[in-house]
Amino acid sequence: MGTDDAVVVEGLRKDYGSKQALSGLDLTVRSGTVHGLLGPNGAGKTTAVRILSTLLRPSAGRAVVAGYDVVARPDEVRRRIGLLGQHAAVDEELSGRQNLEMFGRLYHLGARRAAAEAEALLERFGLADTGRKPVSAYSGGMRRRLDLAASLIGSSAHGDGDGAGQRVLFLDEPTTGLDPRGRNEVWNAVRSLVGGGTTVLLTTQYLEEADQLADTVAVIDAGHVVAEGTPDELKAKLGADRIDVVVRDVAQLEAAASVVGMAAGAAEVTRDPDRRLLSAPVGDRMAALAGAVRGLEAAGIDAEDIALRRPTLDEVFLHTTAKEAGAA
Amino acid sequence: MTAHVLTDCWTMTRRELAHWQRRPVQAVVAVAFPLMMLVMFVYFIGGGMRVGNYREFLVPGMFALTMAFGLEATMVALTQDLNRGVIDRFRSIPMAQSAVLVGRSLHDMLESAVSLVVLVGAGLLVGWRWHSGLVEAAAAVGLLLLLRFAMLWAGIYCALVAGRPELVQAVQILIWPVAFFSNVFSSPATMPTWMGHVAEWNPMSATARAVRELFGNPVWGGGDSWAGSHATLLAVLWPLALLAVFFPLAVRKYAAMGK
Known part of the structure; x- marks a missing residue:
């Protein structure tokens, strides 16, 4: 693999009994780019993201994230990734600030750094004035932005090993269930990340979303990639x-x-x-x-x-x- | 990473404690539920119990019942975290993974200790007294918390296996017949013979009877069966046996979530 590749997946398979969720997925995501994983329900998008974020063990094949094998070195992978699952995985009863400080402490930033990063992230994602409200009072778009902020906690860490600043973010259908306004909020937030060297792997059912955000797109169906390229190349492929x-x-x-x-x-x-x-x-x-x-x-x-x-x-x-x- | 185990456990416990401050109503309701049961049985049903001092009999039973019902509280909280994807997030960050379950159990034990204190206060208010020394009283509290600890890990395992809110409801319903099939509300001696024997073997009965004996409260019959005459021993063995089963099962289940 090239050193510029943030994600390298080779022949990844995941079987559930006789059912194959992934049937030999191959994928390469270059650092600092947004890669869209596009496919219908049940195509294997979520399974792929769960394997890449160390939540699920593959049945076969190899997946390397930020230079580390997800099966052999899950701890190293976890220091370098952020995960945005299909639900906004934040504590609904705590405030946005409390959530971010908690995750900061779990990244072992220390109380002062955790508080400072929480503050900076709330500011960055336009949540500063809502930081004290419980998340249950947030709109869908706000929750998603907080979720994004949480997945970036610790990414500005210094002295925390190599590459700690370069995150690989996995966004699993980040705008599903949002109204158009919430969707735009999340899109803008994602765009703002990419300038900072963050790599994003984004799954979506919305072609428009991939077109809007992704530098490259892999179309996946029945557990493997059926077409790949930039949105323009893919369109050209159709002829x-x-x-x-x-x-x-x-x-x-x-x-x-x-x-x-x-x-x-x-x-x-x-x-x-x-x-x-x-x-x-x-x-x-x-x-x-x-x-x-x-x-x-x-x-x-x-x-x-x-x-x-x-x-x-x-x-x-x-x-x-x-x-x-x-x-x- | 192992260096962070303790701080991570404390962070997770603090998260749960922050919930108390965030939802005071729910925290009050959680403690109010056993109080309501106590009032119900002392004043509405207790009047019909024409045997000795029913309050002195019932209150220690309520202590044991509240500890056993902790299974439900643990299961509800963990199921919610699982379904909201919060557990997934914890699993994807570089924290000590053991802290997720340890933090849960630390918090739940603290919460149960608090509700036990409240319940003891309420018991004193309705006329319950203990008639033994501090050592016996401390042993009684120890047995109650031991039962809670066993139920906690049973609850964690149930949540990890079931993982769905519907199944939490099933447990919430099924827990009632188990509660009544015990010596908590009435003496097994008053039940049909075979039912009385089964009720005496209920882990909750062992703790309830042992606690009654330790507090110097009436136990009312039973006594002739092995389970009845070895209540204190059973009140130690039952929770340990449950822990021996559910602790490793829960830990293995959590570790195997990615399989």
């Missing part, structure tokens, strides 16, 4: 750009589909009657656009909007996971 057409009258959607399909030279045109939208992959962008405009006009179809765009991660996701299902 073509797409042409989207919104018609004014939904009754004309079918007619428009055949016109646009012809112009784009595409065999397959997707239709969304609710949004009066159709979409087709294109080879030659300009020819397809010009052809569609002319064809629609000639057929007397009134278009509200015509646009060329890159495929979304949603489409990459459906495409890659459907291919897997077909192959299995």
Whole structure:
């Protein structure tokens, strides 16, 4: 492995009886980057995170986090990671400050350092004025931010061995169950971490989230990686750009589909009657656009909007996971 | 890391103690529950007990019952931590892992000691007295706390095995027949013969009877069976046996959580 790799996973397997949660997961996360682990429910995302954060032993394979094997040296790994599980794992009855000070003491910072770090983290995550309220009175977004703060406790530790300052954070579906406002709060908090050299492995079901936050994305399904790359590379993998057409009258959607399909030279045109939208992959962008405009006009179809765009991660996701299902 | 075991245990205990200050109502309710039971049985039901001094009989029984019911309190608290992911966080940070369970037990023992003090005060108020020396009284308190300690580890094991709030409810219900199938509220001599024998072998009965004897309170019959005449011995052996089973099981279960 390269010394720049914060996480290296090779052939990781986890069996529960005859059920395989992970079936040979391979993964590399470079230091200081955000890596998205994208997959549907039951794909093995949480199992992977639990193994990487030393909570679960793998059945086979190898996982190295911050330079240490998770099975052989769990203590060394624990000094260098932060975990954000699916629930905000903070003590609901204590205040934010009490929570952070408690975790600081458990990182053996000493009472004064623990209090100072708690204060700094509350400030940094915009929780300074709520530091005395019990967490049970926090909003979902605030809880998550406190959770993030807790996972960073001790990361500015000096004299605590090498690399103690460089955290590897595991965020398991950090915005599940949050309203859009809470989601934005958490996204901003995550973005603010990355500048400081923190490495983030983020699992999500939301493609938009991976697109927003991740430098690289691994699409995982049935316990292993089915596609990997930057969000742009993944979109490129699906191939073509797409042409989207919104018609004014939904009754004309079918007619428009055949016109646009012809112009784009595409065999397959997707239709969304609710949004009066159709979409087709294109080879030659300009020819397809010009052809569609002319064809629609000639057929007397009134278009509200015509646009060329890159495929979304949603489409990459459906495409890659459907291919897997077909192959299995 | 081992150097931090003690400080980590204390940090975990302090966390639980902070809860007292954070939720005073709940802390009061926890102590009020045995008080309510005491009042119920002394004033509502005790009047119908036409035998000697029922209060002197009942109050030590309530001490034992409260200690045994500690199983439930321990199980509830740990189950909550497990389900909220707090235990996962503790397991993912570089603390002494033993501190999670040791902190839990230190706190629960402290809490039980406090509720025992409150209950003794309430007992004195309703007319219970002890008629023995300080040594016997101290031994009685020791036996009560020993029972609580055994129930604590049984509670930890139950929480680690069950781990779900629904199962906590099942335990909360099942604990009642076990409580009444004992000598806490009435003498096993008044029960159908075989039931009386089973009730005498209940670990709670052993502690209750031993504590009655040590405080110089009435024990009311039984006496003829082996369990009845060796109550003090049983009050030591039962908790030790329970500890011998549940302590290693709980520790192993916690360590094996990642399997």
